[in-house]
Amino acid sequence: MAVLVTGGSGYVGLNVVQALAAAGREVVSFDRLPQPAVAAQAFASLPGRVEQVRGELRDRDALARAIAHRPCEAIIHTAAITSGPAREATDPCPVFEVNVLGTIGVLEAARDAGVRRVVITSSGAAYGESLYRPGLMREDDTPVLPTTLYATSKYTAERAARRLAELWSLEVACARLGTLVGPWERDGSAHAGGVRDNFGPHSQLAALAVRGGEAVLPVAESTRDWVYAPDVGRGLVALAEAPALGHFAYNLSAGIDWTGDVAAWCDELARRFPRFSWRHARDGESPTVHYTDRARSNMDVSRLEQDTGFRALRERPAIHAAFGEWVEWHGAAWWAAAD
Amino acid sequence: MAVLVTGGSGYVGLNVVQALAAAGREVVSFDRLPQPAVAAQAFASLPGRVEQVRGELRDRDALARAIAHRPCEAIIHTAAITSGPAREATDPCPVFEVNVLGTIGVLEAARDAGVRRVVITSSGAAYGESLYRPGLMREDDTPVLPTTLYATSKYTAERAARRLAELWSLEVACARLGTLVGPWERDGSAHAGGVRDNFGPHSQLAALAVRGGEAVLPVAESTRDWVYAPDVGRGLVALAEAPALGHFAYNLSAGIDWTGDVAAWCDELARRFPRFSWRHARDGESPTVHYTDRARSNMDVSRLEQDTGFRALRERPAIHAAFGEWVEWHGAAWWAAAD
Numbered sequence: 108m109a110v111l112v113t114g115g116s117g118y119v120g121l122n123v124v125q126a127l128a129a130a131g132r133e134v135v136s137f138d139r140l141p142q143p144a145v146a147a148q149a150f151a152s153l154p155g156r157v158e159q160v161r162g163e164l165r166d167r168d169a170l171a172r173a174i175a176h177r178p179c180e181a182i183i184h185t186a187a188i189t190s191g192p193a194r195e196a197t198d199p200c201p202v203f204e205v206n207v208l209g210t211i212g213v214l215e216a217a218r219d220a221g222v223r224r225v226v227i228t229s230s231g232a233a234y235g236e237s238l239y240r241p242g243l244m245r246e247d248d249t250p251v252l253p254t255t256l257y258a259t260s261k262y263t264a265e266r267a268a269r270r271l272a273e274l275w276s277l278e279v280a281c282a283r284l285g286t287l288v289g290p291w292e293r294d295g296s297a298h299a300g301g302v303r304d305n306f307g308p309h310s311q312l313a314a315l316a317v318r319g320g321e322a323v324l325p326v327a328e329s330t331r332d333w334v335y336a337p338d339v340g341r342g343l344v345a346l347a348e349a350p351a352l353g354h355f356a357y358n359l360s361a362g363i364d365w366t367g368d369v370a371a372w373c374d375e376l377a378r379r380f381p382r383f384s385w386r387h388a389r390d391g392e393s394p395t396v397h398y399t400d401r402a403r404s405n406m407d408v409s410r411l412e413q414d415t416g417f418r419a420l421r422e423r424p425a426i427h428a429a430f431g432e433w434v435e436w437h438g439a440a441w442w443a444a445a446d
Numbered sequence: 447m448a449v450l451v452t453g454g455s456g457y458v459g460l461n462v463v464q465a466l467a468a469a470g471r472e473v474v475s476f477d478r479l480p481q482p483a484v485a486a487q488a489f490a491s492l493p494g495r496v497e498q499v500r501g502e503l504r505d506r507d508a509l510a511r512a513i514a515h516r517p518c519e520a521i522i523h524t525a526a527i528t529s530g531p532a533r534e535a536t537d538p539c540p541v542f543e544v545n546v547l548g549t550i551g552v553l554e555a556a557r558d559a560g561v562r563r564v565v566i567t568s569s570g571a572a573y574g575e576s577l578y579r580p581g582l583m584r585e586d587d588t589p590v591l592p593t594t595l596y597a598t599s600k601y602t603a604e605r606a607a608r609r610l611a612e613l614w615s616l617e618v619a620c621a622r623l624g625t626l627v628g629p630w631e632r633d634g635s636a637h638a639g640g641v642r643d644n645f646g647p648h649s650q651l652a653a654l655a656v657r658g659g660e661a662v663l664p665v666a667e668s669t670r671d672w673v674y675a676p677d678v679g680r681g682l683v684a685l686a687e688a689p690a691l692g693h694f695a696y697n698l699s700a701g702i703d704w705t706g707d708v709a710a711w712c713d714e715l716a717r718r719f720p721r722f723s724w725r726h727a728r729d730g731e732s733p734t735v736h737y738t739d740r741a742r743s744n745m746d747v748s749r750l751e752q753d754t755g756f757r758a759l760r761e762r763p764a765i766h767a768a769f770g771e772w773v774e775w776h777g778a779a780w781w782a783a784a785d
Binding site for chain 1: 531534535538539542543546547550551554589590591592593594595598599601602605606608609610613614
C-alpha cells in the first residue's frame with residue numbers, strides 16, 4: 108500500500124516524500140511540477156520507492172489517476188498556494204480555489220477511492236491575531252482569527268474538511284504547521300509559476316553562505332514558531348500512520364524558545380562556509396536578509412505527541428547540525444538549480 | 447445615485463430592494479433569476495425606482511454591467527447559497543464558489559467601479575458552536591466556530607472581505623444576520639435551481655394558513671435569534687448609508703426573547719385565517735411543521751444601533767401584526783406562484 112503526497116514537489120511535500128522514502132514506504136508524489144532533480148537524486152538512495160504523477164490539483168481525473176496509480180492507503184495533502192500580500196492584492200481568487208476547493212477535491216477523490224485516511228496541512232497562521240497575544244496556541248481553546256487570505260483559506264479548508272469528514276464518514280486529520288526551517292526551501296517568487304511567496308531567513312542565509320558573501324541582518328530579530336522541516340515530514344507521516352486518532356486538529360511544530368536563533372545559525376554557517384560572514388545592520392543601513400512577520404507566540408504541541416508518539420526536535424544545535432549537513436551536501440546544487 | 451442589490455430576487459435581497467424602494471431610492475437588482483412577479487407588483491407602488499439586471503454572480507462582465515447600469519454609490523451583496531446538509535454532502539464546492547469567490551468578485555467589481563461602500567451579508571450561523579453556549583454573541587469577543595459549510599463559507603467571505611478592504615482601501619461592512627422571519631420566503635427546495643435549503647416555521651405555517659388546514663407542531667419549540675425580514679432590509683440599508691462606520695462586523699437581529707413565538711404566531715394566523723387550526727403533536731405523531739436546528743443564543747445588537755441608529759423591531763405583537771398583514775395581502779399569490 109502506498110501513500111499519496113499532493114504537492115510532492117513543494118517545500119512541505121518534498122519533506123514528506125523524504126520522510127516516507129526514508130521509512131521504506133511506497134510513495135506517489137502528485138504535483139503539477141516535476142520533482143526537482145536535486146531532490147530526486149537524493150531520494151534515490153533511500154529505501155522507499157518514489158513515483159511521480161504529474162497533474163493539476165483541481166483536475167479531478169488526474170487526481171483520481173494518481174490515487175489509482177498504486178493501491179493507496181493514505182493521502183497527505185500538502186499542495187497549496189502560500190500567498191504573500193502582493194499576490195493577495197492582485198489575484199485573490201486562486202488562493203481559495205487551490206487551498207479550499209482543492210482540498211475538497213482531494214477529500215472527494217479519497218472518498219470515491221476508499222482511502223483510509225487523509226491528512227491535510229493547515230498552518231499555525233490560522234490562529235492569526237491570537238499569535239500576537241501571549242500564551243500557547245491550543246487546538247480547541249485558542250480563538251482562531253485568521254487575517255490574511257492565506258491563513259483564512261487554510262482555516263476554511265480545515266472547517267470544510269471537518270464537516271465533510273462527518274458527512275461522508277471519512278477519516279481526516281489536520282496538522283497546523285509551524286514555520287518550516289530546513290531542507291528544500293526555495294525563493295518561490297524567483298520561480299516562474301511559483302506559489303510560495305515566503306523565503307525564510309535561515310534559507311536566505313544558507314543560500315548566501317554557499318555562494319559566499321556577507322549577510323546584513325536586521326537589528327531586531329523576530330522569532331517564529333519554527334520547526335525543522337524534516338520533522339514536519341515525519342510528523343505528517345505519523346498522523347497518516349497512527350492506528351487511531353482522538354482529534355481532528357494537531358499543532359505540529361517545535362514549540363521551543365527560538366530567541367537568538369538566526370544569529371546562532373549564522374555562526375553555524377560561518378563555521379562551515381569560510382567565505383561567508385555576517386553582521387547586524389548599522390544605523391540607517393538596509394539589511395540584506397528579511398523576516399516575514401512580527402514575533403509570534405508558540406503552539407502547544409503536546410496533543411500530537413500524546414496521540415502519535417511523535418515529537419519534533421527540540422535541540423537547536425541538533426537542528427543546526429542536521430540542516431548544516433544538508434546545506435553542505437545539497438545546498439549549492441539546490442539553490443543554483445533552475446528547475 | 448443608485449444602490450445595487452446582488453441576489454435581489456432572493457429572500458434577503460427582496461427585503462433589501464423593498465426597503466430601498468420604500469425609502470425612495472434608485473435600485474438595481476442583480477440576480478440570475480427574474481424578480482418574482484408578486485414582489486415586482488408590490489414594489490411598483492413604492493416611491494423608489496427598481497430596475498433589474500439579470501446575470502450570474504460569478505460572471506464578471508455581467509456584474510460590471512449591472513454596476514454601470516446606473517451610477518452606483520453602494521452595493522448590498524446578498525447573493526448566496528444557503529445550503530442544508532443534503533446539498534453540503536452531495537455538492538460542496540458551489541457553496542464556496544458562490545459564497546466566497548462570488549463575494550471577492552463583488553469586491554473587485556466595486557473597486558474597479560469606484561463604488562463608495564460595499565455591505566456584505568454574513569450570518570449569525572458563523573458563530574457556530576458558540577451559539578449553543580449561554581451568553582450574547584459579540585462581534586469581536588465571541589469565538590467564531592463555524593461548523594457547516596454554509597457557516598464556514600460565510601465566515602470565510604467575511605475574513606476575505608476584511609483583508610481585501612485593507613489591501614484595496616475599500617469601505618466594506620459586514621452584517622451577521624439573525625434568522626429571518628417575514629415576507630418573501632419560499633421553500634427553496636421546491637423550486638428548480640433554488641439555492642436556499644431552509645424554510646422557516648413561520649413561513650411554513652403562513653403558507654399552510656392561506657391554503658387552510660391543520661398544522662401539527664413539534665412538542666418542543668426551539669427558538670432562534672429571529673428578526674423581522676423587512677428589518678434586515680432596513681438594517682442593511684442603514685449600513686450602506688451611514689456616513690461613517692466604526693467597525694467592520696455588525697450583528698443584525700432582533701436580539702429578544704422569542705420563547706413561545708411559534709405558538710403565538712399560530713394564534714395570529716388562526717385569527718386571520720378561519721380555515722387554519724393548529725395543535726401540538728401527540729405521542730408518536732410526526733409534526734407537519736419543522737424546525738431547522740437546536741435553540742440558539744442571541745446576538746448582541748447594540749453596535750449596529752450605536753453606529754447607525756437602526757434597531758430592529760423588538761415587540762413581537764407588532765412583528766406578528768405586520769407579517770400577518772403581508773400574509774393576508776400577498777401570501778396566497780406568493781406561495782401559489784411558480785416563479
